[in-house]
Amino acid sequence: AQTVTQSQPEMSVQEAETVTLSCTYDTSESNYYLFWYKQPPSRQMILVIRQEAYKQQNATENRFSVNFQKAAKSFSLKISDSQLGDTAMYFCAFMKPPPISGTYKYIFGTGTRLKVLA
Amino acid sequence: GAVVSQHPSWVICKSGTSVKIECRSLDFQATTMFWYRQFPKQSLMLMATSNEGSKATYEQGVEKDKFLINHASLTLSTLTVTSAHPEDSSFYICSVVAGNILAKNIQYFGAGTRLSVL
Numbered sequence: 001a002q003t004v005t006q007s008q009p010e011m012s013v014q015e016a017e018t019v020t021l022s023c024t025y026d027t028s029e030s031n032y033y034l035f036w037y038k039q040p041p042s043r044q045m046i047l048v049i050r051q052e053a054y055k056q057q058n059a060t061e062n063r064f065s066v067n068f069q070k071a072a073k074s075f076s077l078k079i080s081d082s083q084l085g086d087t088a089m090y091f092c093a094f095m096k097p098p099p100i101s102g103t104y105k106y107i108f109g110t111g112t113r114l115k116v117l118a
Numbered sequence: 119g120a121v122v123s124q125h126p127s128w129v130i131c132k133s134g135t136s137v138k139i140e141c142r143s144l145d146f147q148a149t150t151m152f153w154y155r156q157f158p159k160q161s162l163m164l165m166a167t168s169n170e171g172s173k174a175t176y177e178q179g180v181e182k183d184k185f186l187i188n189h190a191s192l193t194l195s196t197l198t199v200t201s202a203h204p205e206d207s208s209f210y211i212c213s214v215v216a217g218n219i220l221a222k223n224i225q226y227f228g229a230g231t232r233l234s235v236l
Contacts, residue, residue, distance in 0.1 A: 035225050043209065045162075045227035091161060095223055104150060104215045104223055108161045 002027045004094050006109035013082045014117050020067075021077045021112045023092030029053075033095045034068070034075045035106070040088040048090070051075065082116045089113050120154035121145050122214050126229025131202055132236055138230045139197045141212030148214035152225065153185070156209045168195040202235045209233075 011057045013019035025034070037046040051059045051068050060068050063080045079086055092109040121144040131137050141151055149170050154162040166187050169177045170232050174187035184206075186198040209232050213225040 023224075035224075038212065041154075042229070043211075044229045045211065045213070047226075050224065070122060097223065104225065105152075105164060106225060110161045113159075 002096065002107050003092050004031075004086075004092055004107050004109040006092055006112050008112045009110070010030045010113045010118055012115040013079075015082055015084060017082055018078060019114065021079075021081055021090050021092075023075045023077070024050055025073050025075065025094045025107075027094065027096070029096050031097060033097070034066075035093040035095070036064070036066070036075075036077045037091045037093060038086075038088045039091065039111075040085075041117070046106075049077065052063050063113065079114075082094070084118060087114060087116045094112075122212065122218060122228040124171065124212050124231055126231060127229060128232045128234075130234045130236065133203050134201055137194070137199045137202055137233060139199075139210055139212075139233075141195045141214070141228050143193045143214045143226075146193075146214075150215045151189060151195040152213045152215075153187060153195075153197050154211045154213070155229075158209075164209060165197075199233065202233070207233055207235045209217045219221050 013110050032053045034051045038046045038048050049059050049061045049064050051066055065078045067076045068104045088109045091111045093106040097107050098104055123142040123144055125140045129137055143174050151168040153165045156162050164177050164182045168187050168189040170189045170192050176182045189195040209230050211230045212228045
């Protein structure tokens with residue numbers, strides 16, 4: 001069974017600095033998807049970034065980028081120029097593509113609480 | 119981006135009563151919806167997968183008679199917590215997978231419902 005591990009329960013970073021959140025996963029699949037979601041104090045889950053396992057190029061979305069190491073089964077999130085609005089819980093998620101009639105279940109990590117300090 | 123409406127955002131009820139939570143997909147047809155439960159400072163726990171026009175698939179340990187799910191249309195799924203008790207107090211979140219953007223395999227989340235059972 002797939003598992004997702006986020007080993008950093010809490011982190012803090014100074015505003016404008018860069019921070020990296022770690023995520024490792026365990027799977028025997030070769031094709032899958034990885035996601036980072038942000039859950040701010042409002043508790044609305046927001047997609048930050050998405051990576052397909054078959055793509056070697058790391059995904060980027062503005063100040064957010066990932067370091068995807070398939071062999072090492074690592075999927076870290078880098079936040080550049082941190083802003084106060086980045087304060088949130090960050091969840092890493094794994095999804096195996098379903099069979100034709102299957103579902104799209106995510107497996108979530110336990111989350112990392114990030115606090116951006118002014 | 120996709121919009122998911124979840125209602126109510128907060129509900130307080132007496133022990134023994136039933137509570138219905140609605141999840142609406144506003145921008146697209148959702149063949150699959152998910153229901154999660156989240157305890158304070160913890161990750162999301164998948165409760166069930168809701169498929170339009172068919173019975174929901176419940177995760178192991180989730181009582182299907184306790185948590186009734188109905189997905190009667192491509193835009194609406196409901197979760198009814200029957201005979202609620204204080205231990206059912208939690209944050210419930212729905213998500214949808216859009217049928218017309220399957221290739222992205224992205225779940226879009228509602229804002230959540232805080233249930234408090236007195």
